[in-house]
Amino acid sequence: MPELPEVETVRRGLAPSFEDARILRVEQRRPDLRFPFPERFADRLTGRRVTGLGRRSKYLMADLDDGSVLVMHLGMSGSFRVEAGQSEAGQSEAGEAEAPGEFHHPRSKDQRHDHVVFHLEGAARPGAVRIVYNDPRRFGFMTLVERAGLASHPLFEKLGIEPTGNQLDADLLARLFNGRKTPLKAALLDQRLIAGLGNIYVCEALHRAGLSPKRAAGTIVTKAGKGTVAAERLARSIREVIAEAIAAGGSSLRDHRQADGTLGYFQHSFLVYDREGASCPREGCGGTVLREVQGGRSSFFCARCQK
């Protein structure tokens, strides 16, 4: 489900509940998601204080006061919801399935897919809080990593640059794509080059830049290894689409929401994603949005104005 803007939106939504909170208890309801949970996962979290909630690419990372980091990935269908309540006392230990209790449920979710529940207290948001991780497809995962070893951890050591901020410019793109014959679509999805883009925002950025997803990545590089005008357009398009999506609270496809239950609204700004057959929104283009599968993923683009 979530690409960088959605994960950043989730981070902002969870931060008031997570940051400075004490973890009172963790319910881990199954042995694995995409991967097995680490040994003694719940035990190692219990009693810890969360000192900060950060994000790297599509990973959420909660810094803990013992020097470890709780790393969380939402996969395709992961989401968090925050349920506020008075205190730990008085909750039913067993049949939580249908117990609304004193906790407010912002919306209905299939509780069979509630895999992890963090019970917290003491964050900026007052009172006790439950943070529930729900993930029907279970492509997400959680793990614990020592902060000191984070950069060299397999999950992070090969991760590319963030597509936010100004470091992503034409020359950097040129450096990343130089000599690559792989299509732009695949190159932009390659997390070792740029970390955080997914299918939606790659489609959108390529349309904004007027570049075909099938064009070879190396063709936006000059012989001298500098960025072409196309590289400039692409770099700007990526930065803009990501920034706009974050500002909009991400995209709410299907059931995805922000942690407080509100919907992101960037999906209304999609120019091509999931718009097969629509006329190209580019002024004066007159083309039609096509869908073609590339590397197992749908690319939505206009063959007329994306070259």
Add this chain to the structure above:
DNA sequence: ATGTCAACCTGAGTGC
């Protein structure tokens, strides 16, 4: 190295 596929898993939607 490069590019394509299948796999992981469930749910929603479509067409018959």
Add this chain to the structure above:
DNA sequence: TGCACTCAGGTTGACA
């Protein structure tokens, strides 16, 4: 109503 089939915001490992 049921069934078969396709597709989905991600990642990784196996192939030719």
